[in-house]
Structure formats: C-alpha cells, structure tokens
Amino acid sequence: MKQTPRNETIAIVGAGLIGRAWAIVFARAGCQVRLYDTAPEALAACQPLLLENISDLAQHGLIDESPAEVLARITPVPTLAEAVAGTVLVQENIRETLEAKRAIFAELDQLAEPGTILASSTSWLMASEFSEELPGRHRILVGHPVNPPYLVPLVEIAPAPWTSAESVQRAHDIYSRAGQTPVLLKKEITGFLLNRIQGAVLNEALNLYADGYASVQDLDKVLKDGLGLRWSFMGPFETIDLNAPEGVIDYAQRYGPTYRSVAQAQLPNEWDPAVLARVEAERRAELAAPQLAERARWRDNRLMALVAHKRRQAGNES
Ligand SMILES: NC(=O)c1ccc[n+]([C@@H]2O[C@H](COP(=O)([O-])OP(=O)(O)OC[C@H]3O[C@@H](n4cnc5c(N)ncnc54)[C@H](O)[C@@H]3O)[C@@H](O)[C@H]2O)c1
Structure with missing residues (x-):
C-alpha cells in the first residue's frame, strides 16, 4: 500500500538506536519527522x-x-524548540535515567504547544516518576x-494516573495510523x-540452566522451535483456549493445579555472575564475539x- 503523505508532524528527541527506528516508522507512514539530538555527531x-x-x-x-522518498520526510534539526513546534506527538528516546527523563520532560512541557502529546520510549520508568x-x-x-519498532509493531501505552483519557486516545490513534499495534x-x-x-x-x-537441567542451546x-512458533501469531490466553477441547476452563481444570505447584517452587534467579559466565561461554562457542x-x-x-510473510497472510488472519 502506497503511503499518502499526511499533514502530521512528529518530533523524535534522541537520534540513537530507538529514535532513528521511530523516525522510520513515522516517515514510512507518510508523516513529516523532525529529529533532534544534543550530540551533533549523532545527528550527522x-x-x-x-x-x-x-x-x-x-x-x-x-x-x-523508494528509500529516498521515505528518507526525505526525516529532517534533522539543531534545536529542541524547532523539533517540537507544530507537532502532534513528541517521541522521546534519550538515555534511560530518571534524572535525564525528568529534565527533558520539563523542557518539552515548556516548549511544546498545549495540543502536543509527549511520549517517552522508556523501557522501565513510569510516567508518574517524571511528570x-x-x-x-x-x-x-x-x-x-520494541526494538526495532519498524519491524515489531507493539507499542505499550502506559499513562500516569493523571494522564487524560483524551491524550491516551490520541496517542493510540497516532500510533495506529503509523501502522503500530x-x-x-x-x-x-x-x-x-x-x-x-x-x-x-x-x-x-536461567533457573533451569543454573540447576543443570539443559544446555543454553537446548533452552x-x-x-525458537517450540513456543515461539505459536507465539508469533497467538498469545498465552488464546493458546490455552485452543489446547483443551472446551477452552480455558477445561484447560485450567486439567493442568491448572500442576502449573500452580510448579509456580510455587519457582524462585527469583540471582543472575549469578558465575552462571552468566557459563551462559556466555556456551554462546561464544556457538557464535564468536566478532560475529555478533x-x-x-x-x-x-x-x-x-x-x-513480510505475516503481511501476505493478513487476509487469512482475524
Ligand atoms: N535499545 C532498545 O532495545 C530499547 C527498546 C525499547 C525502548 N528503549 C528506550 O529508548 C530510549 C533510548 O534508548 P537507545 O537504545 O536508543 O539509546 P542510545 O544510547 O542509542 O540513544 C540515546 C540518544 O539520546 C541522545 N541524547 C541524550 N541526551 C539527550 C537530550 N537531552 N536531548 C536530546 N538527545 C539526547 C544521545 O546523544 C543519543 O544519541 C531509552 O529510554 C531506552 O530505555 C530502548
């Protein structure tokens, strides 16, 4: 489907791995994209x-x-003010520290017009912590x-308790229009x-490996040859719904007590450096460091x- 260029401008703040990938998502969808980074070498x-x-x-x-047509919609700009002016969404992608997120959102909230949604790509921090x-x-x-968002469409929208329902809906619509899920x-x-x-x-x-039940390769x-095949087109709830003849309750009656007793015996893994060194050694035997x-x-x-395969199948999917 050929994209129709849209009268919608998005600011991407931070031009590292994730910022660049977001720029591709929105430019591919026909939006104008402004890209800003404090490091001139990152922009260059x-x-x-x-x-x-x-x-x-x-x-x-x-x-x-053509790649050139998509690339032409992405404009690196030298200041944050230029990046955010007249945008519907600012997508922030700077380093993952609470101090950095607090500082950039204070600046963005001052600079961006009242109608602009301000979104963070943070992997672990909650919006309430920096807003x-x-x-x-x-x-x-x-x-x-999810890295890279131009291939993996999931976006987790996580509002703070005070984020308005209207902002959440608008963010949802912007991401959906850009082809994300x-x-x-x-x-x-x-x-x-x-x-x-x-x-x-x-x-x-890690627990199964540390306790000697199987190799890194077999785990x-x-x-990749088991659960993941199914997981690329259905989640755990649909899986159990289909894995007993009468659905979820039937599955739970058959296997629930066993899952529960297994879960009760599961402990938090300590991420022990000695165990991780053994995982690393098994991985390096499979793949030498220069080939990473x-x-x-x-x-x-x-x-x-x-x-590409999933797109071709899209007509057959729900
Ligand atoms: N890497 C991943 O797989 C991944 C996945 C999902 C989310 N994220 C999140 O995305 C964010 C960015 O991660 P990344 O992997 O792209 O990092 P990165 O180190 O590749 O890029 C960060 C960029 O931000 C720039 N920057 C730093 N301070 C800035 C500021 N004040 N204003 C503008 N630019 C600034 C840096 O110069 C750098 O180019 C993090 O919050 C991370 O948790 C990362």
Whole structure:
C-alpha cells in the first residue's frame, strides 16, 4: 500500500538506536519527522544509518516508495524548540535515567504547544516518576516500543494516573495510523507488560540452566522451535483456549493445579555472575564475539522475512 503523505508532524528527541527506528516508522507512514539530538555527531551519523535500514525494508518489500522518498520526510534539526513546534506527538528516546527523563520532560512541557502529546520510549520508568510536577502532565505518557519498532509493531501505552483519557486516545490513534499495534496499561507498573513477561521467561530459563537441567542451546530451541512458533501469531490466553477441547476452563481444570505447584517452587534467579559466565561461554562457542554484529543483522533480516510473510497472510488472519 502506497503511503499518502499526511499533514502530521512528529518530533523524535534522541537520534540513537530507538529514535532513528521511530523516525522510520513515522516517515514510512507518510508523516513529516523532525529529529533532534544534543550530540551533533549523532545527528550527522543518522542519515546513512537511516538509509541502510530503509533500504533493507525496501528489499523485503516492506515499503512501496523508494528509500529516498521515505528518507526525505526525516529532517534533522539543531534545536529542541524547532523539533517540537507544530507537532502532534513528541517521541522521546534519550538515555534511560530518571534524572535525564525528568529534565527533558520539563523542557518539552515548556516548549511544546498545549495540543502536543509527549511520549517517552522508556523501557522501565513510569510516567508518574517524571511528570508529576509538570503543568502539562495530562498530556504525558509512556509509549514503549520494541526494538526495532519498524519491524515489531507493539507499542505499550502506559499513562500516569493523571494522564487524560483524551491524550491516551490520541496517542493510540497516532500510533495506529503509523501502522503500530498499541496496547493499553490500565494502571502503571514497572517494566510494563512485555518486559515483565520477558523477565519471567528469562528467570525460568536461567533457573533451569543454573540447576543443570539443559544446555543454553537446548533452552533456546524450546522457544525458537517450540513456543515461539505459536507465539508469533497467538498469545498465552488464546493458546490455552485452543489446547483443551472446551477452552480455558477445561484447560485450567486439567493442568491448572500442576502449573500452580510448579509456580510455587519457582524462585527469583540471582543472575549469578558465575552462571552468566557459563551462559556466555556456551554462546561464544556457538557464535564468536566478532560475529555478533553480523548475526544481529541476520536476525533483523529474519524478522523482515517474517513480517513480510505475516503481511501476505493478513487476509487469512482475524
Ligand atoms: N535499545 C532498545 O532495545 C530499547 C527498546 C525499547 C525502548 N528503549 C528506550 O529508548 C530510549 C533510548 O534508548 P537507545 O537504545 O536508543 O539509546 P542510545 O544510547 O542509542 O540513544 C540515546 C540518544 O539520546 C541522545 N541524547 C541524550 N541526551 C539527550 C537530550 N537531552 N536531548 C536530546 N538527545 C539526547 C544521545 O546523544 C543519543 O544519541 C531509552 O529510554 C531506552 O530505555 C530502548
């Protein structure tokens, strides 16, 4: 589907890994994008990096314009004031410390017009932690992406208790129009939804490894050749609904007591450096350190092929 350029301008604050990826999301959707970073070298470096990522998307058939047309909608600007003027959304992507987030949101709340939504990409911080004192706190929320958001569409919208329902709805609409899949947290919690679920999986994988039940390689296969195949098109609730003939209650009656006793025996993993050194050694035997970057590129290419496949199947999906 060819994108129609839209009269909607988005500011991206912080031109690192996630800021650049957000810029691609919105430019691909036809928005004008202004990109700002305090480090001039980050802004200077971003054009070739953006072009490389957008060209990869083009190669997988994931954009219908030339990479140059998409790139032309992204404008690096030298000041924060220029970045935010006349925007519907500011997406903040600076380093992950509470002090930095507090300082940038105070500045953004002063500079941005009253109708502009201010969203943070923070992975772990809650909007209430950096917006409480601000006059415009009703338009501040978290919009947590998954890396890279131009391939993985989930955005977790996590409002503070004082974020207005109207701001939440507008953020939801902006992300949806840009092709993302927003989900809403009904109340705040550290780590939102995705990182908490990822944390639970990691906790159990580390425990099983530390207690000697399986190798790193085999534990990875449990996901990539097992659960992960299904998880790319359905979640845990739909999974259990379909895994007993009569649905969720039937499944719970059959297996619930066992899951419960397993959960009762599960402990928080200590992330012991000695165990992590063994995990690292097993990984390095599989993949030498100099090949990490090449493998990350391979991962992104596999993701692009999967996204392209899912798009082709879209007509058959619900
Ligand atoms: N990396 C991930 O996988 C991932 C995923 C989801 C969310 N996030 C979140 O996204 C945010 C950015 O992460 P990243 O990985 O892109 O970091 P990064 O280090 O790649 O980029 C941060 C950029 O912000 C710039 N910056 C710092 N202070 C600034 C300021 N005051 N104004 C403007 N620019 C400023 C830096 O110069 C740098 O270019 C973090 O909050 C992180 O938790 C990261």
